[in-house]
Amino acid sequence: MLAKNSQAMHLFRKHALSLTFFASKLAPTKNFTKEHAMELRPWTVLLGLVLLPSLSLAAGKCERLVITGSPDAPPLLWRDPQDPTHLIGATAEVLQQVGKELGLKIDLLYGGKRSLALDEARSGRMDILADAPLNLGELDNFDYIHPALMQTDYLVWTRKDSPLAYTTVADLHGHKGAVSERARLSAEFEAFAGQQLSLQRLPNLTPAFQKLLLGEVDYVLAGRYSGMAMAQTLGMNNDLVAHEVPADQPGLYLAISHNSACNDPWLRGQLAKKMTELPASGVAQAALQRNLERWKAQLQQPVGTPTQ
Numbered sequence: 001m002l003a004k005n006s007q008a009m010h011l012f013r014k015h016a017l018s019l020t021f022f023a024s025k026l027a028p029t030k031n032f033t034k035e036h037a038m039e040l041r042p043w044t045v046l047l048g049l050v051l052l053p054s055l056s057l058a059a060g061k062c063e064r065l066v067i068t069g070s071p072d073a074p075p076l077l078w079r080d081p082q083d084p085t086h087l088i089g090a091t092a093e094v095l096q097q098v099g100k101e102l103g104l105k106i107d108l109l110y111g112g113k114r115s116l117a118l119d120e121a122r123s124g125r126m127d128i129l130a131d132a133p134l135n136l137g138e139l140d141n142f143d144y145i146h147p148a149l150m151q152t153d154y155l156v157w158t159r160k161d162s163p164l165a166y167t168t169v170a171d172l173h174g175h176k177g178a179v180s181e182r183a184r185l186s187a188e189f190e191a192f193a194g195q196q197l198s199l200q201r202l203p204n205l206t207p208a209f210q211k212l213l214l215g216e217v218d219y220v221l222a223g224r225y226s227g228m229a230m231a232q233t234l235g236m237n238n239d240l241v242a243h244e245v246p247a248d249q250p251g252l253y254l255a256i257s258h259n260s261a262c263n264d265p266w267l268r269g270q271l272a273k274k275m276t277e278l279p280a281s282g283v284a285q286a287a288l289q290r291n292l293e294r295w296k297a298q299l300q301q302p303v304g305t306p307t308q
Helices: 002-026 034-059 090-102 114-123 187-196 205-214 224-233 265-281 283-299
Strands: 064-068 077-080 083-088 105-108 128-133 142-151 154-159 176-180 198-202 219-223 240-248 251-257
Touching: 064 114, 077 090, 083 105, 090 105, 090 128, 090 142, 090 265, 090 283, 114 128, 114 251, 128 142, 142 265, 154 205, 154 224, 176 205, 198 205, 205 219, 205 224, 205 240, 219 224, 219 240, 224 240, 224 283, 251 265, 265 283
Parallel strands: 064 105, 064 128, 176 198, 176 219
Antiparallel strands: 077 083, 128 251, 142 251, 154 219, 154 240
């Protein structure tokens, strides 16, 4: 927003100099009198009216962004058990870093379950949705920042003794699968799954992995990191295997609400620049690893821990 301030001040100086030049033409050889000042008063008022929108815009810098997202998507985002009004996770860490670099205060707030958080962002009560899958139906409500903030690998998990040979998603046809209701799959994969796959939606990964171990389903679709943490927590590491070829790789985007007072070209441009720089920086990957360990430690606590 410094650019806006400098542009406004430049405009002010430019017109002020023009007014001074006009004054000098009125009185080139004698002192500037009260009568001359009275003559210039309408011009100064006009100058103020002309510059008021620009100066107001410069003064209206958005210094704080209120961001929300899914409260049940560790290690990316989940509710802080120490302060349930806030969200923590890898996405939160990355956005705090981005905000610091841009000179913006970032608040990651709990906006309710996913559908409620979406409504909060649509209304503009929250400025940004932090983990929005690309949705053409929401283009009337949001500006999506490209490239994606995060990309999630959804892997196929099977029992180690499973006869299922998986190399592409077509291999899942005819087999029973399970997935968490909290999974954020791409629209393309959802359409494919609806037509070609038999996927049971379960409240979270715990019953999904339990059904897999009992042989009630042949595979589970789970995020690379969330699946890894859950398998370890449930003591299933030696019984399950994650196939490295992702079944789906949805991008999770920053989506700025059209109703946000902070939505302007400067912010969109700066965020797009930061998202472009992010993959090479290693910041997101490091944040994922830290928050994976953080969530695993939280899962092992006896009470008050969210699960996926």
